[in-house]
Amino acid sequence: MIPTSTLDSRAQAGKRSWRQLLGWAIALAVLAWAWQGAEMAPSLLIANAGNMATLAADFVPPTFGNLQHYIDQMLVTIQIAIWGTLLAVLFAIPFGLLSSDNLAPWWINQPVRRLMDACRAINELVFAMLFVVAVGLGPFAGTLALFVHTTGVLAKLFSEAVEATDAGPMEGVRVTGAGRLEEVIFGLIPQVLPLWISVSLYRFESNIRSATVLGMVGGGGIGVSLWETMRGFQYTETATIMLVIIVAVTLLDMASQRVRKRFI
Amino acid sequence: MTAIIRVERLDKSFGFHAALRQVDFAIEAGEMVTLIGPSGSGKSTLLRHLVGLTRADRHSHSRVEVLGRDVQRQGRLVGAGRDQRRRTGYIFQQFNLVGRLSVLTNVLIGRLGAMPRWRALIGRFIQHERDLALRALERVGIVGLAHQRANTLSGGQMQRVAIARALVQDAEVILADEPIASLDPRSAREVMEILQRINREDGRTVVVTLHQVEIARRYCRRAIALKQGRLYYDGPIEGLTDARLQALYENAGLDELAARPADTRIAPPLHAVG
Numbered sequence: 001m002i003p004t005s006t007l008d009s010r011a012q013a014g015k016r017s018w019r020q021l022l023g024w025a026i027a028l029a030v031l032a033w034a035w036q037g038a039e040m041a042p043s044l045l046i047a048n049a050g051n052m053a054t055l056a057a058d059f060v061p062p063t064f065g066n067l068q069h070y071i072d073q074m075l076v077t078i079q080i081a082i083w084g085t086l087l088a089v090l091f092a093i094p095f096g097l098l099s100s101d102n103l104a105p106w107w108i109n110q111p112v113r114r115l116m117d118a119c120r121a122i123n124e125l126v127f128a129m130l131f132v133v134a135v136g137l138g139p140f141a142g143t144l145a146l147f148v149h150t151t152g153v154l155a156k157l158f159s160e161a162v163e164a165t166d167a168g169p170m171e172g173v174r175v176t177g178a179g180r181l182e183e184v185i186f187g188l189i190p191q192v193l194p195l196w197i198s199v200s201l202y203r204f205e206s207n208i209r210s211a212t213v214l215g216m217v218g219g220g221g222i223g224v225s226l227w228e229t230m231r232g233f234q235y236t237e238t239a240t241i242m243l244v245i246i247v248a249v250t251l252l253d254m255a256s257q258r259v260r261k262r263f264i
Numbered sequence: 265m266t267a268i269i270r271v272e273r274l275d276k277s278f279g280f281h282a283a284l285r286q287v288d289f290a291i292e293a294g295e296m297v298t299l300i301g302p303s304g305s306g307k308s309t310l311l312r313h314l315v316g317l318t319r320a321d322r323h324s325h326s327r328v329e330v331l332g333r334d335v336q337r338q339g340r341l342v343g344a345g346r347d348q349r350r351r352t353g354y355i356f357q358q359f360n361l362v363g364r365l366s367v368l369t370n371v372l373i374g375r376l377g378a379m380p381r382w383r384a385l386i387g388r389f390i391q392h393e394r395d396l397a398l399r400a401l402e403r404v405g406i407v408g409l410a411h412q413r414a415n416t417l418s419g420g421q422m423q424r425v426a427i428a429r430a431l432v433q434d435a436e437v438i439l440a441d442e443p444i445a446s447l448d449p450r451s452a453r454e455v456m457e458i459l460q461r462i463n464r465e466d467g468r469t470v471v472v473t474l475h476q477v478e479i480a481r482r483y484c485r486r487a488i489a490l491k492q493g494r495l496y497y498d499g500p501i502e503g504l505t506d507a508r509l510q511a512l513y514e515n516a517g518l519d520e521l522a523a524r525p526a527d528t529r530i531a532p533p534l535h536a537v538g
Contacts, residue, residue: 172360172426175315176433177350177377182384186373190364 055235062239070225070244077221078248080139080214081207084146089200091151096158097184103162112155119152124210128219142219146207157199161192194263201260205253212245268293268331268437268469269314275324276309276493283309284320284493291471293436296463298480298501299473301490302513307473308357310490311441314471315354316341331436350377353430357442359422363415367406367425370414371397374429393432400428404458420451427458438462440472444479456483477509 045052098104099112127145135141170187178186215223222241229237267290276284284306291297299307312318313328314335320326322339329335331351334342353374361370375393376384383389389397401407404424409417414425423443430438440459444452456472460483463470474480480487480501487504489497491512497504504512 168356168358168360169362171317172356172362172429173373173376175317175349175352175354176374176429177346177348178373178384179346179376179381182376185385185387186365186369186376187362190362193364 058233058235059239061236062243063236064240066237067240067244070222070241073215073222073225074244074248076139077211077215077223078208078252080142080146080219080221081204081211084143084211085150085200085204085207087143087147088150088154088203091147092154092158093196095151095155097162099155100159100162102165102167103184103188113159116152116155119148120156121152122149124149124214125217125219128214129217132218137218137220139220142211142214142221145214145219146211150203150207154200154203158192158196161195161199162188165191197263198260201256201263205249205256208249208252212249266293266332267291267329269471270327270329271310271313272327272329273325274310274313274328275321275326276306276313276318277321282493284313284490287490287493287495289488289495289498291469293469294463294467295486296460296470296484297472297486297488298484299471299488299490300475300477300480300504300512301496303475305490306493307490308441311439311471311473314439315349315352317354346377350433351436353427353433353435353438355423355426355430355438355440355443357445359419359426359446361414361422361425361429363413365414366411367401367414367417368394368397368410370425371400371428371432374400374432377433396432397428400431401425403431404428405454418451419447420454423447423451423455424458427455427462431462435468437469437471440470442473442475445475452479459483477504480504 095112095116099109099116101109103109104112124145127148128142131141131144135144165188169191170183173183173187211219211221211223212226213223215221215225216227218224222245226238226241226245229235229241269289269291271287271289274284274287275282287306287310299310301307309318313320314330316335319336319341320328320339324338326339327334327337330348333348335348336342362373365373369387372389372393375389375396379389379393398407398410401410401424404427406421406424406428409421414422417425426443438459443459444455447455456479459470459472462468472484474484481504484501486499487497487501488495489504489508489512496512497508
């Protein structure tokens with residue numbers, strides 16, 4: 001006779017493999033569905049390879065006549081990213097704390113989370129178009145767009161860090177008779193600060209990349225030139241701009257990564 | 265003689281599990297009392313009620329009074345919770361220091377409740393407060409570590425920091441929840457000796473939960489024993505005879521399994537506390 005426990009485990013194993021199969025089937029179905037929707041057609045890449053080569057040839061050699069202008073524009077782009085990120089960090093701190101379920105009751109953290117979801121769901125470019133209407137064309141509109149979107153992102157990341165903290169140190173501060181704010185400042189912030197700094201710097205890196213396209217919708221920075229040269233078929237100029245972007249983004253990524261490593 | 269801690273008909277359940285049932289006792293100023301019992305007997309839960317970290321059952325007739333003022337009544341925190349907590353030092357089994365801050369800052373946290381609000385919020389401590397903190401560290405014998413990060417210390421050293429924090433609070437009552445359970449025997453003895461000195465030299469009331477009877481016998485004159493959430497014994501430590509102890513700890517293994525929720529550290533959400 002076979003002990004029932006063995007039967008059980010066999011039945012369970014059977015169930016598991018059946019479930020696994022179903023999981024794979026669903027995954028494949030989703031992939032096929034998305035392939036259709038995205039109109040994936042790799043053959044086009046081969047069929048149109050000649051066009052691509054012609055276009056690519058138009059990009060070389062890059063012309064460096066306007067290099068100084070592009071570098072200035074890149075600096076504006078970085079300036080947009082600096083203020084967009086800084087404002088976002090400042091606002092994400094209170095919003096992040098208020099959307100943490102170990103600090104705020106549900107009737108506060110749920111509405112705040114939904115507000116942050118909305119900030120996050122709308123792309124920077126869309127916000128930039130809205131702010132262009134409000135404050136006119138230029139870098140300020142781009143800065144505001146980055147600020148709003150990044151606030152949504154950082155508030156979520158900040159609150160996840162807060163929810164992962166140990167309650168002990170906060171209790172330790174509470175029992176001394178300190179107020180609730182002191183409890184957060186002394187018991188909680190020291191625990192989350194390294195992670196907060198690290199994700200803020202990471203967002204700064206990605207905001208520099210995002211800021212390079214804000215100019216396309218009037219948000220200022222190097223995106224303006226990028227858009228104009230592409231629309232004017234001045235591809236050798238476009239190539240120079242791309243090189244400027246690549247160099248700047250790489251340098252800043254490396255610098256920011258170095259700083260980040262110190263805090264982890 | 266007036267009671268400095270008074271607990272009346274304290275009831276606390278976690279779900280269907282009754283952690284504390286009709287617990288009654290009073291402690292007078294200057295006493296050094298041990299709360300004793302097997303783990304899961306409810307002693308940590310009881311201690312947490314004294315500072316409002318845990319609230320009794322609603323609609324019970326529970327009442328907790330410390331330093332002549334109500335801490336909670338029928339499961340509701342009442343009165344000046346903050347001021348009350350400032351006058352009560354609390355020491356945790358897991359120390360509950362802020363690991364990334366220096367030892368000195370951890371001790372200075374004990375002054376936050378007594379400082380003007382604006383200085384507390386920006387963490388500006390004046391020289392007098394620093395001196396107090398250094399003196400407290402000197403008293404617990406680790407003034408040399410003042411500028412180290414708290415998370416670089418050993419368990420025994422961390423517990424001394426926690427005691428120093430309670431000292432700068434100038435607390436009239438010191439509550440210590442299993443202060444030596446995570447320590448090696450030597451550190452445990454040293455921590456108990458520091459607590460005893462605070463009781464004898466400063467006349468502070470000390471309540472300490474312990475599960476080792478020998479240690480309780482050496483340092484405390486009075487014992488309050490809990491068994492399965494009920495008051496089992498309250499009187500001079502000598503009265504806790506071997507026979508009584510055996511009864512106290514019998515089935516302790518099973519009790520520990522059944523009563524686990526009573527000892528898990530349950531932090532009330534921040535908004536629930538005054």
